[in-house]
Structure formats: structure tokens, C-alpha cells
Amino acid sequence: MPTGLTQITRGELACWQVRHRGQTLVIAEQGAQVLEYRLDNEPPVLWLSEKAQYHHGQGIRGGVPVCWPWFGGLAFNPETVRQQYTQPDPPAHGLVRALPWTLVHTRQSPEQIELAFQPDPDSLPESCPAVQLTLKIILDNALTLSLENHNQGEEPMALTQALHSYFAVSDIRQVTLQGLDLCPYVDAMDNWHSHRQSGPLTFREETDRLYLQLGHTLHIDDPEWQRRITLSVSGSESAVVWNPWIDKSQRLSQFADDAWQRMVCIETARVLDNALFLAAGECHDMSVRFVTSPL
Numbered sequence: 458m459p460t461g462l463t464q465i466t467r468g469e470l471a472c473w474q475v476r477h478r479g480q481t482l483v484i485a486e487q488g489a490q491v492l493e494y495r496l497d498n499e500p501p502v503l504w505l506s507e508k509a510q511y512h513h514g515q516g517i518r519g520g521v522p523v524c525w526p527w528f529g530g531l532a533f534n535p536e537t538v539r540q541q542y543t544q545p546d547p548p549a550h551g552l553v554r555a556l557p558w559t560l561v562h563t564r565q566s567p568e569q570i571e572l573a574f575q576p577d578p579d580s581l582p583e584s585c586p587a588v589q590l591t592l593k594i595i596l597d598n599a600l601t602l603s604l605e606n607h608n609q610g611e612e613p614m615a616l617t618q619a620l621h622s623y624f625a626v627s628d629i630r631q632v633t634l635q636g637l638d639l640c641p642y643v644d645a646m647d648n649w650h651s652h653r654q655s656g657p658l659t660f661r662e663e664t665d666r667l668y669l670q671l672g673h674t675l676h677i678d679d680p681e682w683q684r685r686i687t688l689s690v691s692g693s694e695s696a697v698v699w700n701p702w703i704d705k706s707q708r709l710s711q712f713a714d715d716a717w718q719r720m721v722c723i724e725t726a727r728v729l730d731n732a733l734f735l736a737a738g739e740c741h742d743m744s745v746r747f748v749t750s751p752l
């Protein structure tokens with residue numbers, strides 16, 4: 458086992474803790490959900506709810522849940538994705554975020570630690586596509602998450618997905634999100650109508666948007682913490698931006714009434730027109746790297 462890697466538990470859940478170059482990472486095996494990522498002497502990069510619950514078979518509020526093979530409500534997905542699933546009451550955000558996953562390999566060099574997780578084949582519902590899903594987690598002097606799809610079936614597959622990343626911020630009302638200018642988005646708060654972003658995004662109300670045609674870089678600028686978090690993305694041109702604001706916070710599970718002030722979700726994704734189509738045998742990687750710098 459690599460040095461710096463230890464097994465811990467959170468509530469009912471087996472987790473891995475990684476220490477490397479002044480950084481701490483905690484990953485729940487369930488869902489391969491990154492729960493914590495922090496650099497020594499800095500506020501956490503990822504937000505994890507103080508009300509998070511660690512139960513078998515239940516998603517955890519915070520960190521980076523994996524949404525797959527559909528994002529959000531199945532009914533809001535492209536027809537090519539919807540038609541592949543016929544189950545009644547399909548869960549939001551797909552099938553794997555609360556399933557058991559296994560650490561299938563680790564690699565270590567002086568520069569980095571790499572962990573790879575895959576969902577346990579026995580726990581996958583029959584409706585899951587014949588796609589091998591792997592989450593690679595690489596910690597060097599920053600954190601990179603890479604979601605790999607390999608279509609092992611004989612049919613082409615369509616899916617949507619997201620690395621549903623919850624970031625910690627000092628105060629959402631002060632935060633600016635850069636990198637969206639002129640990008641089209643679909644606004645779930647405006648009956649799923651299409652709009653186009655003008656300039657940076659600030660937060661003044663409940664926000665739930667699916668951005669398309671994005672470039673490779675987004676910045677979360679946090680003046681109070683004097684911190685910029687840069688997201689460097691490949692294999693994705695869409696992202697979901699979400700903050701529940703005041704009223705929805707009161708309805709969310711594992712979420713304090715005032716927690717909306719301290720978090721924002723910027724979810725590297727393949728959604729809507731940016732859904733992923735995989736021919737038989739085809740592989741695809743979507744990855745995002747989180748780097749912090751002084752603002």
C-alpha cells in the first residue's frame with residue numbers, strides 16, 4: 458500500500474485517506490465519492506456538509522458525487538439517453554453514487570499518488586449499460602479527477618454524467634465565477650429555457666443552470682478568502698452550476714438551513730447536447746483538475 462494512504466471509517470462507510478505534499482484527501486469507497494480535499498493552512502477546497510450522513514446505500518451531501526449514466530432527473534435527459542432506461546422512479550443523478558465501489562489499483566511515485574475505483578460489478582443494477590466506469594484520482598501538487606468510460610458492449614451507448622463537485626466558499630454572495638462569458642445555458646429556474654451568459658456569473662438567488670460550449674478553464678474567485686480555484690477541464694464542454702439559496706436549502710437532506718452561503722457546485726459534465734456517445738469498444742475520459750492560487 459502506498460505510504461500516505463490509510464483506511465479510515467466515517468459512520469458506516471469505509472474510506473481512504475491520502476496525505477501527500479501538505480494535502481489531505483478523503484474518499485468514501487461507496488460511490489468512490491471524494492469527501493474532502495484540503496491543503497494545510499487553507500480553508501477546504503471542497504465543501505462537505507456538517508450534516509452529512511454516512512450510511513450504506515445513501516448519497517453523501519458534499520465532496521464530489523459521481524452522477525452516471527444520467528445526470529439529474531432522467532426525464533430531463535436527451536431522448537437517446539432516456540430511451541435506454543425503462544425503470545419506474547429512476548433516481549436523480551443516475552445509478553452509481555450510492556453503490557459499493559472498489560479500489561482497483563494504486564500507483565505511487567515521489568511526485569504523485571494515483572487511485573482508481575470501479576463500481577462493484579455485482580452491485581450494478583441490470584439496467585446499467587455495458588460500460589466499464591473508472592474514477593481515477595490523482596494527487597500531485599493538486600487534485601485531478603478523471604472519469605473514464607469504456608463501452609464493452611456491442612451496441613453504441615448514450616449517457617450523461619457529472620463530477621458533482623461541491624466547492625467551499627467564504628460567502629456565495631461575494632463569489633464570482635469566470636469562464637462562462639457568451640456560453641449558452643439552459644436555466645432550470647426558468648422552465649428550462651435557453652439563455653446566453655454575459656460576463657462573469659455572480660450569485661443573487663437560487664441558481665441551477667446547465668452551461669454548454671464551455672472552454673477548458675473556469676475560475677471560482679473568492680475575495681474574502683483571497684483565493685482562486687481554477688478548474689482545468691478536458692473531455693467536457695458542459696458544466697452545471699448550482700446553489701440552492703434560502704428556500705430550497707430548507708428542503709434538502711443533509712443540509713443546514715444556512716449552508717447555501719458556504720458552498721457552490723460547479724459540476725464538470727457531459728449533459729444535454731454535450732451528452733456522451735460511445736461506439737462499441739470506444740473509450741472516453743473526462744477530467745478536471747482543481748488548483749488553488751492567491752487572488
Ligand SMILES: O=P(O)(O)OC[C@H]1O[C@@H](O)[C@H](O)[C@@H](O)[C@@H]1O
Binds near residue numbers: 529550645666
Ligand atoms: O439533492 P440531489 O439529488 O443531491 O441533487 C442536488 C442538486 O444537484 C444539482 O446538480 C442539480 O442541478 C440540482 O437541481 C439538484 O437539486
